[in-house]
Amino acid sequence: MNTPLLRLEDVKQTYKPKSAKFGVRRTGMIRAVDGVTLDVATGETVGLVGESGCGKSSLARLIVGLERPATGRVLWQGRDLAAMSRGETSAFRRGIQLVFQDPFASLNPRRTIGDSIAEGIHTHGLMPRQQVPYRVDELLADVGLDPTHADKYPHECSGGQLQRVGIARALALSPKLLVCDEPVSALDISVRAQVLNLLNGLKQKHGLTIIFIAHDLDVVQHMSDRIVTMYLGKIVEEGPCDAVYNTSAHPYTRALLSAIPKRLPPGHRIDRVVLEGDPPSPIDPPPGCPFHTRCYTAIADCAHTLPALTDLGDGHQAACLRAHEVRASHVGLPYRAP
Incomplete structure (x- = not known):
């Protein structure tokens, strides 16, 4: 290698x-x-x-x-x-x-x-x-x-x-x-x-x-050629450009992608992801997944389990407990409406 x-x-x-102001430490x-x-x-x-x-x-x-x-x-x-x-x-x-x-x-x-x-x-x-x-x-x-x-x-x-x-x-x-x-x-x-x-x-x-x-x-x-997504000081997703844009597997990357203005083909739509609130303080990050406080797909385990980068094949990785489910969904990406 x-x-x-x-x-x-x-x-x-x-x-x-x-x-901080007023002498507060x-x-x-x-x-x-x-x-x-x-x-x-x-x-x-x-x-x-x-x-x-x-x-x-x-x-x-x-x-x-x-x-x-x-x-x-x-x-x-x-x-x-x-x-x-x-x-x-x-x-x-x-x-x-x-x-x-x-x-x-x-x-x-x-x-x-x-x-x-x-x-x-x-x-x-x-x-x-x-x-x-x-x-x-x-x-x-x-x-x-x-x-x-x-x-x-x-x-x-x-x-x-x-x-x-x-x-x-x-x-x-x-x-x-x-x-x-x-x-x-x-x-x-x-x-x-x-x-x-x-x-x-x-x-x-x-x-x-x-x-x-x-x-x-x-x-x-x-x-x-390759995309690396960071959130609160950590890498939460990385992979080849096409894989991240077309089959991203982390909810945060999906939120960033859904915010891009797009001209869609006829019959297509996007279920946009709107993040609530601001990122947590880097002085006192939340336990578990750092993104779970704003995540649209969080489950109970996300609040106390820090996910490692999951290998999705071909150099594509995502730090999410539901990476495979997010990758298979169309949330935040253009798709043909039924």
């Missing part, structure tokens, strides 16, 4: 909560990532989905090495990040790059676009200084921007152009893995498709591996 490019082994991350720890195990193979695109607060961005920070997990291991090409030498850590940081949600906030407003793209090249000493401007022009062309953008400042560019700049800056170090954290959620809807097509094209051209984080499954569908 080939060693995965990236592997997470039972990774957990906790944070100390901020004090909060006790306990926020369980942002709660026992995640995940393999990412070379060349694939993994879509990581879930509501805000489910732990997606916290997981992204662990993946790119911005934070160390409280427990568990993050392995890059079989090597534990915590055991890497300085040289190995430097190579790791070149090999994995992050594309941020807000492109304007991720750029220094006092530096030109060209300087921002060139910063990583200079830092890692990848080429002679006199060759860097030519490399910047190549990167701008790669993301569909004219070389004249190198002399502009961030405030002179549109949101779509800035996100292309962010992608160019990530590509400057010739990475193997791009972690895209909600890269199109801050963009106008008319620009989103352009950026998604750009990422797909760059993946093919440069042989990239991509982790694409989003809360919109409709966006993820056009990008991903």
